[in-house]
């Protein structure tokens with residue numbers, strides 16, 4: 001990779017990790033927010049209920065005192081009545097004053113006594129259906145504060161504006177409201193929220209309003225509203241929230257690093273494989289393919305071997321990497337070059353001996369592939385009929401390309417086999433279209449023979465189907481005499497491969513094996 005390419009890759013990887021850290025932290029924040037709201041729901045409800053209880057007490061006391069004042073047995077605003085009002089006030093808990101009114105004017109109260117000149121009352125904020133006058137906030141004559149007032153008939157009461165101060169909680173803002181009735185909006189009497197105003201609409205229950213969550217409750221004509229800013233809830237649990245954001249970020253970062261490690265592993269494997277191909281350190285082994293009826297060795301499958309630092313890397317691992325990295329044709333041509341280097345002489349002197357080579361989908365897609373093989377075979381003076389090609393069902397999935405490639409390779413003299421047959425999803429008609437020479441039955445089916453699973457093995461059906469389509473058969477993975485016998489008893493020409501006949505061996509050993517046994521081996525010789 002060029003220096004510019006490496007630089008770009010570094011920044012792309014750094015960006016990936018950063019993006020995952022940010023995504024993880026955002027997720028942590030979202031979870032924290034959700035947890036803050038969820039954990040606060042119960043708390044908020046309990047808080048609202050306490051306020052409601054207090055509200056009920058306050059307004060019930062106001063009603064009771066108003067009733068008592070209106071039922072005064074004394075002359076209107078006489079000194080006895082003022083004393084009477086004082087008695088009532090002293091026994092009340094949430095009232096500041098109780099007074100007498102008449103014709104819209106204030107005449108006397110427990111705190112002020114009789115007024116020298118009756119003072120006109122301001123207009124109420126609302127008039128309830130029972131005729132009560134509701135004053136949300138009236139400036140008090142005795143202090144600089146304001147207080148709610150409720151009037152009924154010829155009396156009114158000043159409610160203690162601090163009646164709810166003990167509920168102050170930094171997490172919440174609240175309001176205590178009084179409903180006038182007739183479905184009209186309640187009037188804010190206490191608390192910061194809706195102080196002195198009528199909220200437009202008053203949805204009950206839990207809800208969300210912008211960046212706040214709220215709970216509204218009503219009981220009778222008393223209502224409470226509690227609001228909490230989501231940001232405040234987060235701040236209240238800031239330690240846990242920061243921990244969650246940190247955890248989310250760390251998880252995102254860790255995920256990024258793992259992804260990079262996995263990617264690096266793939267990149268490294270690709271680089272190491274390319275290097276190994278360049279250095280020519282990959283080796284070939286050849287597994288004998290025998291005629292099941294005569295036991296004669298008729299050929300072998302070339303299998304690639306890669307050992308690095310005494311560690312054997314399976315082709316099942318590095319071939320998919322080569323396919324992914326688009327260097328699998330290099331591998332195929334490496335195998336062909338190598339087998340010609342090792343076996344050309346033997347092949348020339350044994351024209352009936354055939355070597356099978358695995359090829360990939362990429363090879364099939366390359367229209368120049370046949371010519372590349374032909375040039376090599378010609379240079380080594382080996383007949384194309386001596387090189388059979390194995391393709392998997394997967395690699396032939398692109399039907400039209402595969403059909404044409406197979407036709408072209410067969411016309412050059414190569415036999416084509418479908419490898420690991422039965423593990424893919426080729427339909428019989430598809431197999432017919434592909435027009436191959438034969439199939440290799442996957443070892444997973446062979447290995448069911450001789451076990452109780454034979455009943456469910458589809459090997460017999462595959463054999464019947466191959467016979468019907470006039471396809472040659474190679475059974476893979478024969479390990480036991482019983483498996484050999486099972487396939488040998490089928491009345492058709494079958495070739496086989498497996499540890500019973502021989503494990504993959506070096507070029508010289510496969511040649512020795514063939515020569516020493518006169519082309520016939522019956523059991524493993526390794």
Ligand SMILES: Nc1nc2c(ncn2[C@@H]2O[C@@H]3COP(=O)(O)O[C@H]4[C@@H](O)[C@H](n5cnc6c(=O)[nH]c(N)nc65)O[C@@H]4COP(=O)(O)O[C@H]3[C@H]2O)c(=O)[nH]1
Pocket residue numbers: 287302303304314315316319331332335358359360390419420443476477478479497498499500504
């Ligand atoms: N359990 C058991 N296994 C047996 C027996 N007889 C043979 N085998 C193993 O079965 C695999 C047969 O090769 P394959 O189906 O073409 O499956 C091959 C083939 O698909 C791929 N491969 C190997 N060499 C090459 C290559 O040069 N090029 C390509 N494209 N793929 C290759 O890797 C796969 C695995 O190769 P190997 O590990 O060499 O594994 C080989 C072989 O060692 C047996 O009796 N019992």
